[in-house]
Amino acid sequence: MTSTRRQRTGPRGGDTRGDILRAARESFGEKGYDTTSMRAVARAAGVDVALVSYYFGSKDQLFAATMELPVSPSELIDRAFDAGVDEAGPRLVDTFLRLWDDPETGPAFVALFRSAASHEPSREMFAESISTAIVNRYATHLPDHSTRRASLAASQLIGLAVLRYIMKLTPVVEMTRDELVADAGPTLQRYLTGPLTD
Amino acid sequence: MTSTRRQRTGPRGGDTRGDILRAARESFGEKGYDTTSMRAVARAAGVDVALVSYYFGSKDQLFAATMELPVSPSELIDRAFDAGVDEAGPRLVDTFLRLWDDPETGPAFVALFRSAASHEPSREMFAESISTAIVNRYATHLPDHSTRRASLAASQLIGLAVLRYIMKLTPVVEMTRDELVADAGPTLQRYLTGPLTD
Known part of the structure; x- marks a missing residue:
């Protein structure tokens, strides 16, 4: 195992696989x-x-390897629902924005989105x-397991990410995470549990 | 003028400039x-x-020419506010989705977005x-001319467009325009005129 491990760490003794992934994400994201x-x-x-x-x-x-998310979304989502579905809206906005704001995970999401687009x-x-x-x-x-409610929630989140991290639109870039949670949280909450059309 | 005009219509006698623009939008959009x-x-x-x-x-x-929108957004926006700001939310969603659903203008928006991303x-x-x-x-x-309110509204619209026309997420693709207007309209309305954080 030791020799495999030595080989895996590569010439610079660091996390070679991770270094390659980071470089690849950046390149796929920037150059396509x-x-x-x-x-x-x-x-x-x-x-x-x-x-x-x-x-x-x-x-x-x-x-394909660069498309693997650097965190487990399902775990984070479950945690956002910990306090119950009636408080999940703002918590999901907060969780989501933290991932994109984080210097460790944010660039990977930007690169992923760019490639996907x-x-x-x-x-x-x-x-x-x-x-x-x-x-x-x-x-x-969700009480009704509605993927439609879930998709509407996702649409608001992805829209914030696009304007804040991809297109970098000034008013959205300048808002704090807490302001965005306060403004968009009720939108998510309504999509998750509020009255919608049939 | 006649000779210029004849030259402008090109060898196929059609709208050569328009044909080139359409081909360019498609290529920039698909291949980058x-x-x-x-x-x-x-x-x-x-x-x-x-x-x-x-x-x-x-x-x-x-x-740069392909980035010119095929319609005048300001005119369409003004029209969505015709009945007053208190009814503009759903009307803006409807106007926006019509542009993306339209076979004449939709592909140009998809191409624009892809290039921009x-x-x-x-x-x-x-x-x-x-x-x-x-x-x-x-x-x-808007009564308070808030670009922050306006950007939040834009974030919901762009999020719907991303999931419906770019990423093609099933539940959002399958919803009718009227359903999306009914579900997302109140979100826009709240961003435009509802209570938000300071």
């Missing part, structure tokens, strides 16, 4: 799938291109992962 | 800025590449145009 090469990712991560192949195989597989295979993966990991998870906590 | 070439746009539009240069100059200028110069143009043409226009109709 087509213009990202294994070689360029290796260069950005400061490793030999053979190591990129060693850890991830093909560019497609590397890309511009590259069809990653759109499919992204839609599938929003659907199963987020919308369906919300729905399990 | 970097992998789109003037030559490929010309091919897709069925014209000689010299005509693309003739109408638009450089690739940068062609790109993946290409920094177009993000800047897109953010600038959301800011001036939409958010500031909303704000002029």
Whole structure:
């Protein structure tokens, strides 16, 4: 095991796999799938291109690995519902914005979103992962298990993320997380438990 | 004037400039800025590449032209406020979704959004145009001219567009426009005129 471990840590003795993933997320996010090469990712991560192949195989597989979220959404969602569905709205906004504000996880979400918006295979993966990991998870906590309520909630969250972290629209960038929670929390709450159309 | 006009209509006698713009929007939207070439746009539009240069100059200028919206947002926004600010919420959702549902304007919005999400110069143009043409226009109709209220409203709209037209999330795709207006209209209304944090 020791020799495997030594090999896995790579020439710089750090988290080589993680370094490659970070470089890949950045490149897929900034330059898109087509213009990202294994070689360029290796260069950005400061490793030999053979190591990129060693850890991830093909560019497609590397890309799929970058789509794995750096946190478990289902765990975070469950926690937001801890105090009951009647208080989950503002808590979901807070949880969601914390992930995007966090310097560890935020850039990965930005890169994921950018890829999904511009590259069809990653759109499919992204839609599938929003659907199963987020919308369906919300729905399990709702009295009527409505994926429609859950999707409406997701639409408000993704809209905030788009304006704040992707398009960087001034008023939304300048608001504090607490202000956004206070303003958008009731929207989520209404979508989750309020009266809607049939 | 007649000879200019004849030249402008191009070899196929149709709307050559419009054909090029449509092909360019599609290519920038699907393949991104970097992998789109003037030559490929010309091919897709069925014209000689010299005509693309003739109408638009450089690739940068062609790109800027594709960012011009095919409708006047300010006019549509003003109309949504015609019946007064207290009824504008649902009307704005309806107006917005109609643009994206429309086979004439929808694809242009999808292409615009995709470019803006993946290409920094177009993000800047897109953010600038959301800011001036939409958010500031909303704000002029609000009692307190709050760009913060206007941005929150925009966040809900863009979130619906992202899930329905970009990521194509099933529950949101399957909802009718009227259902979305009924569910999201009150959200917009609250952002525009309801009680918010200071």
